[in-house]
Amino acid sequence: MNDMTPVKTTPKDWETDQEVRWCPGCGDYAVLKAVQRTMPDLGVKPENTVFVSGIGCSSRFPYYMETYGFHTIHGRAPAVATGVKLANPDLDVWIITGDGDALSIGGNHTMHLLRRNLDCQVLLFNNEIYGLTKGQYSPTSRIGTRSPSTPLGSVDTPANPCAFALGSGARFVARGIDIHKNLVGVLKAAHAHKGTSFVEIFQNCIVYNDDVFAPFAAKPNAATSQLWVEQGKPLVFAGGTKGLAFDVESLSLKVVDVVDGDVSGVLIHDKANRGLAHMLVEMPFGEFPMALGVIFENPAPTFDSAVVAQNKAASEGKKPDLQKLLSQGQTWQVEKQPRVE
Numbered sequence: 079m080n081d082m083t084p085v086k087t088t089p090k091d092w093e094t095d096q097e098v099r100w101c102p103g104c105g106d107y108a109v110l111k112a113v114q115r116t117m118p119d120l121g122v123k124p125e126n127t128v129f130v131s132g133i134g135c136s137s138r139f140p141y142y143m144e145t146y147g148f149h150t151i152h153g154r155a156p157a158v159a160t161g162v163k164l165a166n167p168d169l170d171v172w173i174i175t176g177d178g179d180a181l182s183i184g185g186n187h188t189m190h191l192l193r194r195n196l197d198c199q200v201l202l203f204n205n206e207i208y209g210l211t212k213g214q215y216s217p218t219s220r221i222g223t224r225s226p227s228t229p230l231g232s233v234d235t236p237a238n239p240c241a242f243a244l245g246s247g248a249r250f251v252a253r254g255i256d257i258h259k260n261l262v263g264v265l266k267a268a269h270a271h272k273g274t275s276f277v278e279i280f281q282n283c284i285v286y287n288d289d290v291f292a293p294f295a296a297k298p299n300a301a302t303s304q305l306w307v308e309q310g311k312p313l314v315f316a317g318g319t320k321g322l323a324f325d326v327e328s329l330s331l332k333v334v335d336v337v338d339g340d341v342s343g344v345l346i347h348d349k350a351n352r353g354l355a356h357m358l359v360e361m362p363f364g365e366f367p368m369a370l371g372v373i374f375e376n377p378a379p380t381f382d383s384a385v386v387a388q389n390k391a392a393s394e395g396k397k398p399d400l401q402k403l404l405s406q407g408q409t410w411q412v413e414k415q416p417r418v419e
Contacts, residue, residue: 084121089114092124096141105256105281106135109203110142112256113172116265127170130159132184134176135210136203136281153184156191156200160381163196167382170269171198178208181217181237192246194381195273199265202239202276203256205283206290213286225286240359243276244352244374250275251355251374255295256282260306260371267372273380294368305367307358309349312341315367321345322366331357333366349375 092114100106117127127145131137133152140147146169150158159173173191180188180202191200207225208214214227217237224231243251250271254261256279268275280291289296294303305315305322313322314336321344325332334343348354355374361367 085123086121087118087124089118092117092144094142094144098142099138100135101285103282103284104135105205105283106139106203108256109136109201109261109279109281110139112261113143113201113265116262116269119262119266120269122170126168127172128159128162129172129174130155130162131174132176132179133210134179134203134208135205135283136174136176136201137179139174153179153182153187155179156184156187156196159198160191160194160196163198163382164385167197167386171196173198173200175200175202176209176216177202177204177206177218177237177239178216181239181242185217185242188242189246192243192248192274192276195247195249195378197273197380197382199268199275200277201265202278203281204239204278205281205287206236207283207287209283209286220290223287238359239278240276240373241356243278244356244359248276248374249273249376249378250372251359252277252372253280253359253368253370254278255280255291255370257295258370264371267375271375272377294363303363303367305369307347307349307369307371307373309347309372311347312344313347313358314341314344331361331366349373352376 098107124145129140129143129145129147131139131149132155137149140149148158155173155175159171162169163171175184204218206216206218206220208216213225215223215225215232218239219232220236221233222231240251240253250268250273252264252268254264254277264277268277280295282288282291293299302316305313307313314320318339319336321334321336321341322331323334323343324345336344349372352374358369358373361369
């Protein structure tokens, strides 16, 4: 059993001696720094921490964290992370993935990780493009996206990562922006949650999809286009002058004006309400703001704790005997045969 007593570290303690190799200006740098700033506040030990990644630009992440790490196979980080957690449930496991890695070839693995509710944190870097393989369109690319694989523009309906997570049974779903100061708070909340914490991070790809999130992520647009949800607080944005209300006729959300600070008609955020979470993550941007922060959280028993309990019950009162295990059933003894010249 690892000692889980909180320890004091600094961001420097979580940095490696490896040269960080992303394109200059890539949003991955900001996410890396946010994670390295977050870790000391968690009081966890680097030697008890594991970062597991798949394939993609973001998947270089384990090289830059002074922890244990696995740079694994395309889309299979959830499978490897599950093995790590079951082998040593005391480890603090983080999964680093991208929109292509997690939602295309890894979609099946991501779904089963979420429904099983393994105790880990999933950081999905969403840049709406395949950056590592030179700019092909990804599962989250918008209709009309021009790329080497869609020169006339994508005609695919894009996947919504948070809607996918909710539909897969995730018990914690949040959103953040690579360069936003609130990302650290989102990461802390994800770590505090017991179970699979799914965090979509809007991450700018400066080479192949630059400023695709600028309409809500850029500072000049933030005030009117970002809605940072807080538990028990009214769903207001635009400096408190607008809010979200429930339209009884259409059974959907609508934007309303907030006059003189009167929020009596505005919905209060309830992160345990899965129906509200679905509506928040599926709001069409432009007509609505972008919902950010901890959108849904409703803890449930974890997969790893159930496996540990099951194994403990199965071994109760039994003594390990490897020889007996190997000898049970039908066995044969191979006698040494004389050598034939």
